[in-house]
Structures are given as structure tokens and as C-alpha cells.
Amino acid sequence: RKEVEQDPGPFNVPEGATVAFNCTYSNSASQSFFWYRQDCRKEPKLLMSVYSSGNEDGRFTAQLNRASQYISLLIRDSKLSDSATYLCVVNAGNQFYFGTGTSLTVIP
Amino acid sequence: DAGVTQSPTHLIKTRGQHVTLRCSPISGHKSVSWYQQVLGQGPQFIFQYYEKEERGRGNFPDRFSARQFPNYSSELNVNALLLGDSALYLCASSSVGQGPYEQYFGPGTRLTVT
Numbered sequence: 001r002k003e004v005e006q007d008p009g010p011f012n013v014p015e016g017a018t019v020a021f022n023c024t025y026s027n028s029a030s031q032s033f034f035w036y037r038q039d040c041r042k043e044p045k046l047l048m049s050v051y052s053s054g055n056e057d058g059r060f061t062a063q064l065n066r067a068s069q070y071i072s073l074l075i076r077d078s079k080l081s082d083s084a085t086y087l088c089v090v091n092a093g094n095q096f097y098f099g100t101g102t103s104l105t106v107i108p
Numbered sequence: 109d110a111g112v113t114q115s116p117t118h119l120i121k122t123r124g125q126h127v128t129l130r131c132s133p134i135s136g137h138k139s140v141s142w143y144q145q146v147l148g149q150g151p152q153f154i155f156q157y158y159e160k161e162e163r164g165r166g167n168f169p170d171r172f173s174a175r176q177f178p179n180y181s182s183e184l185n186v187n188a189l190l191l192g193d194s195a196l197y198l199c200a201s202s203s204v205g206q207g208p209y210e211q212y213f214g215p216g217t218r219l220t221v222t
Contacts, residue, residue, distance in 0.1 A: 004150075032209070034210070042215070043198055043213040043214060043215050044151065044198070044213050045213070046211070046212065049210060087150050093164065094156050094163045094164030095153045095156070095166065096141070096153055096211060097153070098143075098152070099150050100148070100149055100150045101149075101150050
């Protein structure tokens with residue numbers, strides 16, 4: 001069983017749409033959680049950390065459900081520049097586990 | 109401040125050869141981690157070093173080794189290259205080596221093994 005599982009998509013949405021990505025993790029001892037964004041042939045860039053109480057950064061909202069071992073990312077008012085692959089990341093001990101990523105394309 | 113730097117950016121090797129990849133962390137960061145990313149997959153953890161000591165190792169064969177220098181830069185070495193080692197090798201730096209912390213990635217080294 002994979003440590004982190006994500007729906008690979010692709011998600012194709014029109015500009016201005018709201019889109020949600022989900023992720024599950026298998027290790028109940030996981031300590032910290034993140035969403036990274038990766039553009040084609042570039043390195044992953046930290047989008048936001050995910051806190052137990054949920055957190056928001058502009059158009060982006062992240063939620064964590066420890067009981068269900070589930071993480072989500074909501075993007076509101078999608079922009080063309082949001083097109084990328086979104087990676088769910090879980091930290092357990094000294095290791096970071098990445099999901100395979102969810103591909104998003106925002107269409108004009 | 110400069111971000112994480114990696115060299116070289118691209119590399120082509122043949123099977124059986126050896127390769128050394130280099131990484132310099134963000135100034136002030138003491139932890140470096142290495143990842144392998146093959147096309148269509150998320151990065152896979154290879155090693156973490158903190159204060160020049162290995163703190164974590166992923167599920168990779170002994171052909172993979174690494175070290176961290178007193179200035180916190182790091183090298184990843186891969187011996188006896190296989191075609192399957194072709195990937196983007198990413199280095200990530202962080203200020204601490206345990207507990208919740210954020211990692212910042214370099215641009216990667218794209219290795220092609222022929």
C-alpha cells in the first residue's frame with residue numbers, strides 16, 4: 001500500500017471555477033502535511049503547510065482530518081496560472097512521502 | 109538570498125558508469141535531503157543528512173550513497189548506473205532535521221542513462 005495516495009486526474013476546469021483535490025495517507029504517526037505545486041519539468045515548490053485546524057492562503061484552503069487520514073486542497077476562482085501538478089506530501093519521522101500528484105489544467 | 113542550487117543541470121551517462129551530483133542548501137539551512145523523481149511519479153526519498161550525519165534512508169540499493177560536508181553542501185553518488193536510474197534528482201534543504209519542518213527544493217539534475 002502506498003504511503004500517500006492521490007487521484008492523478010487530470011482535472012480540466014474553466015477559469016473562475018472551484019476545484020478540490022484529495023489525498024489519503026496510511027501512516028497514523030505522520031507529523032506534518034503539505035501541498036506542493038510542480039510545473040512541468042520544474043522542481044516542486046511549497047504551496048502551503050496543512051494544519052489540523054485548517055488554513056487558508058488567499059484562494060487556497062487546506063484541510064486535515066487526522067481521524068480519517070485525509071488531506072484536501074480547495075482552489076477558488078481558478079486562474080490560468082494555477083495550471084500545474086499538485087503534490088500531497090506527508091512527513092513521518094525523517095522521511096517525506098509524496099503522492100503521485102494531481103494534474104490541473106485551467107482552461108480560458 | 110540564493111535558493112538551493114544543484115549541479116550539473118543535465119547529465120548523460122552510460123550503463124555501469126558512476127555519477128556524482130552536487131547540492132548547496134539555502135544559507136543557514138543544515139539539512140539536505142535527496143529525492144529521485146521518475147516521469148509521472150512523485151519524488152521518492154533517498155537520503156536525509158543533518159549536521160553531516162545521515163538521519164534517514166529510503167528504499168534504494170547500496171549503489172546510492174551520499175555525504176554532507178562541513179559547509180552543509182552535499183553529494184549524491186550512484187555507482188554501476190542502470191537504465192532505470194534515469195530520473196530527475198532533487199535536493200531539498202531545510203533549517204532543521206526533525207519534527208515538523210518545511211523543505212525547499214533545488215531545480216534538480218536530470219540524469220539520462222543510455
